[in-house]
Amino acid sequence: MSFFVQSTTAPAPKSKNVRAISVVTAGVLVAMAVLQLFSFEEFPGILASLWLPGGDATAHMLAALIVVMEVLAIPFLLSMRLSPAMRVVSMVMGWLVAATWIKLTFWENMTTNAITNTGLLGAKVPLPVGWWSVCFALALGVLVAWASWGMWPVRSKRQK
16 A cells, blocks of 8 residues: 555656656646636636537536646656655646647637637637647647656566
């Protein structure tokens, strides 16, 4: 049971660049989460304009999940002292954030409805819809994958 209880230091990064990549990725996620929370009452409306299956209920649930996942991804990226289980959960939240934004931005570009804001930076900073947002989400996915590779939280038994 010690796997869940003890906080441990983060494993050493595999390369010099991984530290910088993870800090930049954490900064992007912090900016996104803060700006989405700044006008959170309007954020579900942006997602509702995407005509997602499930309507407004899905938009409200997705808005909350996106912000929670962004916040939970940050401790892994900043190499905070965490339990091994929380380190894995935090890393997976980073993957889910990137996957969610890739799906949403791709959906925005493939549907024919008139969307005026991607929602990446909430409602206060409207960003126009375009293929650049898919590229941004893909780049976020690459950064998260690079940080995950470089700071893999589970040590194999051979390394101990």
